[in-house]
């Protein structure tokens with residue numbers, strides 16, 4: 310899956326309005342041309358009429374040689390009129406923003422399924438990035454800018470091991486269902502590596518949603534308790550369950566209460582049941598996770614997540 314349902318619908322609407330706009334432009338250009346050059350309108354009408362008559366004649370099995378000759382003459386006459394008027398001969402052509410897909414977003418193939426057009430792919434990337442909540446973060450968080458020399462000793466080993474696993478996670482994302490939990494103190498590369506993964510997956514048209522734990526639970530609370538914010542929160546909640554990858558950053562910094570506990574378990578469990586990956590980063594130690602949340606959350610996390618321990622000084626400015 311790439312785009313989530315509402316984003317896909319949104320893009321379809323965008324394409325539909327592009328088609329409508331271009332259709333309006335087409336008719337306006339045609340009208341303007343005919344108003345300025347009525348002789349062209351007459352020439353086009355004559356040609357349309359002859360085309361129709363030739364079609365009818367061939368349907369009836371009649372000889373259409375005479376009509377074809379007149380049609381050629383009428384076309385030649387039209388060419389002459391166009392040149393005399395100094396009009397762009399494309400005035401009768403339909404207008405498309407993207408000539409490849411004719412503003413449908415898809416290129417049809419006779420033998421096989423339709424293919425997404427390059428223009429659709431580009432919009433898809435933009436929408437995926439926009440909805441991920443990571444647009445600004447990803448400029449500095451991707452494998453291409455990664456430095457490993459800022460860690461040393463055991464810290465470096467932890468980091469390199471995590472990098473390997475993250476690359477593997479990305480490479481096998483579509484075939485191998487996995488989850489990751491990054492543990493470690495502030496500035497050891499947890500968010501950076503989450504960003505690297507997100508960046509790669511977005512580039513291969515996967516939907517990614519990134520949320521800090523605080524924003525995540527605030528949103529879920531709004532969906533549950535706030536009449537005013539509910540519609541918007543419900544839409545985000547749907548994405549939380551539906552996206553290809555959910556990243557929960559800084560688990561443990563939110564206010565922990567029974568609502569948070571229940572919601573966290575539901576997300577983790579539902580996504581586990583539907584084989585949709587989650588990445589969690591936390592500053593908490595494993596025993597603190599057990600204390601802060603329920604046993605069932607703890608056992609789900611330790612049972613179905615690759616736990617990657619990162620360590621070292623705070624290098625947030627340096628990675």
Ligand SMILES: [Zn+2]
Pocket residue numbers: 407408409410411412413414415426427428429
């Ligand atoms: Zn296109």
